[in-house]
Structures are given as structure tokens and as C-alpha cells.
Amino acid sequence: MSLSASQPVEPVGPVEPRGQSALHHRPAVVTAAAAILGLLALLNLVNAILHLAAINAILNRLRVRAVLEGVNPADLNAIETTLKTALIVSALLLVLVAIILLALAWGVWQGNRPARILTWVACGLGVLLACCGLSGATSLGTANVTVQGGGDPSVTRGAQALVDSFPGWWAALTGLSSAAQILGYIAxxxxxxxPAANAFFNRTRALPPATTPPPTV
Known part of the structure; x- marks a missing residue:
């Protein structure tokens, strides 16, 4: 009678899911980038709330300025509608930008390479828009509307009243917010x-499946 002995097979540990080992060694630069994106999203949400909260105050200042400037009531109604629509639309766009930034922050945190590429695109567009906002904040409150080419004086006075209706803190807050966004996107x-971020995003590929050797008899 013959006895068969099987050689012991070393147990094979469970295969880590995609990106699991990389997430355990997330570099500080990636963590900082995701955190900055989250802060930028929060900043956009705050700006959206301020846009909505300031509508009534700006409209009240506009009406007072329009009376002092002698603006035609029909022109004033059109300016009020345009101003209110612009503030609401800008607030909604800021909320949309905040949602996109939060999604990108989560993707960067998880080591998603498409999210990294999209973040670079968003940073470029963000810097461009923030520069426009900074330029507008610098000129806001100091611009003087003049009549050119025989324009309607009532419309010109209405435009000047619109510029003067924004409170002083609006330009300062917009300028500081735009400058912070420029620095945040660049950072x-x-x-x-x-290089640490490159290594992190490159090693989040799927691990090859482990093979269990067959037992020998």
C-alpha cells in the first residue's frame, strides 16, 4: 500500500482592490491639492450666498441713486431686471463651480488620473476667470460712465447709478476672493x-490577479 503526501501550500493573501495600497501611502502634496480644491469650492459657495443676500440692498441703493441722477423710470425698471437676473445667474454658476470643484477634489483624493487632468484644465480656466473678476473689482466703484456718440443721457445716468449702487465692501470682497482663487488654482x-503626485497617480493601476499553485500529490 502506498501513501500519498501532499506538499503544504502557502496561503495566498487577498488581493487588494484597485488603488488600495496607493491610498495607504497618499503623499502630502495630493492631500494638500484636494484640500485646496475643497476650500475653493467653499469660497464659491460663500460668494453665491453673498450674491443672493445682497440683491435687495443693491436694488435699494440703485433706486436712490437713480432718483438723484434723474433716471427715466422706464430705464430704471429695465436696469433693475437686468441687475437682479445677473446676480441670480452668477450665484447659480458659482454653485455649479463649487460642485465641480468638490467632485474634482474627491477624484484627486482617490488617485483618479482623469480627475487630475480635469483639475489642471479647471485650474487654467479658474485663473482666467479670477483675473477677470479681479480686474472688474478694481474698476468697480471708480468707473465713470460717459456719453459717447450721442447716446441717451438717461441710459447713461442709469448705468452710472448702477455702478454706484454696489457697496464699497463688494469691490473689496470680490478682489480678495479673486486673488485667493488665483493663488489656490496655481498652487x-x-x-x-x-514627482510625489506623479508616483501616486501612476501606481493606482489594477493589481494583477494572484494565481494559486495547484497542490502536488
Whole structure:
């Protein structure tokens, strides 16, 4: 009678899911980039709330300025409608931008490479828009509307009343917010381009399946 002995097979540990080992070693630069994106999203939400909260105050100032400037009531109604619509639309756009930034922050945090690329695109567009906002904040409150080419004086006075209706803190807050966004977008783009970030995003690929050797008899 013959006895068969099987050689012991070493147990094979469970295969880690995609990106699991990389997430355990997330570099500080990636964490900082995701955090900055989250802060930028929060800043946009705050700006959206301020846009909506300031509608009534700005409209009241506009009516007072329009009376002092002698604006035609028909022109004033059109300006009020345009101003209210612009503030509401801008607030909704800010909320949309905040949602996009939060989604990108989550993707960067998880090591998603498409999210990293989209974040660079968003940073470029964000810097461009923030520069426009900074330029507008610098000129807001100091611009003087003049009549050119025989324009309607009532419309010109209404435009000047509109410029003067924004409170002083509006320009200061817009300027500070735009400057903070410029710095935040640039910092995020630089952090995601560092070698530590490259290594993190490159090693979040799927691990090859482990093979269990057959037992020998």
C-alpha cells in the first residue's frame, strides 16, 4: 500500500482592490491639492450666498441713486431686471463651480488620473476667470460712465447709478476672493505636477490577479 503526501501550500493573501495600497501611502502634496480644491469650492459657495443676500440692498441703493441722477423710470425698471437676473445667474454658476470643484477634489483624493487632468484644465480656466473678476473689482466703484456718440443721457445716468449702487465692501470682497482663487488654482496645479503626485497617480493601476499553485500529490 502506498501513501500519498501532499506538499503544504502557502496561503495566498487577498488581493487588494484597485488603488488600495496607493491610498495607504497618499503623499502630502495630493492631500494638500484636494484640500485646496475643497476650500475653493467653499469660497464659491460663500460668494453665491453673498450674491443672493445682497440683491435687495443693491436694488435699494440703485433706486436712490437713480432718483438723484434723474433716471427715466422706464430705464430704471429695465436696469433693475437686468441687475437682479445677473446676480441670480452668477450665484447659480458659482454653485455649479463649487460642485465641480468638490467632485474634482474627491477624484484627486482617490488617485483618479482623469480627475487630475480635469483639475489642471479647471485650474487654467479658474485663473482666467479670477483675473477677470479681479480686474472688474478694481474698476468697480471708480468707473465713470460717459456719453459717447450721442447716446441717451438717461441710459447713461442709469448705468452710472448702477455702478454706484454696489457697496464699497463688494469691490473689496470680490478682489480678495479673486486673488485667493488665483493663488489656490496655481498652487493646486503645481502640487499635482510634483514627482510625489506623479508616483501616486501612476501606481493606482489594477493589481494583477494572484494565481494559486495547484497542490502536488
Amino acid at each position: 493646486t496645479a503645481v502640487l499635482l505636477a510634483l
